[in-house]
Amino acid sequence: MSVGDKLAPPLLWPQADGSPVSCREKLKTLAENHRELAQTLRDVFDDAILIGVDEAALRGIMTNMVAALESPKRRA
Numbered sequence: 001m002s003v004g005d006k007l008a009p010p011l012l013w014p015q016a017d018g019s020p021v022s023c024r025e026k027l028k029t030l031a032e033n034h035r036e037l038a039q040t041l042r043d044v045f046d047d048a049i050l051i052g053v054d055e056a057a058l059r060g061i062m063t064n065m066v067a068a069l070e071s072p073k074r075r076a
Helices: 024-051 055-067
Strands: none
Touching: 024 055
16 A cells, blocks of 8 residues: 555545445535645645654654544534
């Protein structure tokens, strides 16, 4: 599996009950968001490594950022 494959969007987007999202507009939005996020992550990662940031540390920083995201359902 290549890096590009690992950054590909999932084949399905599971809902809380396990069933896949099936609405075309929602899938289009998810695909676009995934594409944008993958490109942004790639850019941030490449820049940081070229600047001299430790790769393992950067991966930890990125992982912590995702883990710290608050659900919009909890913010309401």
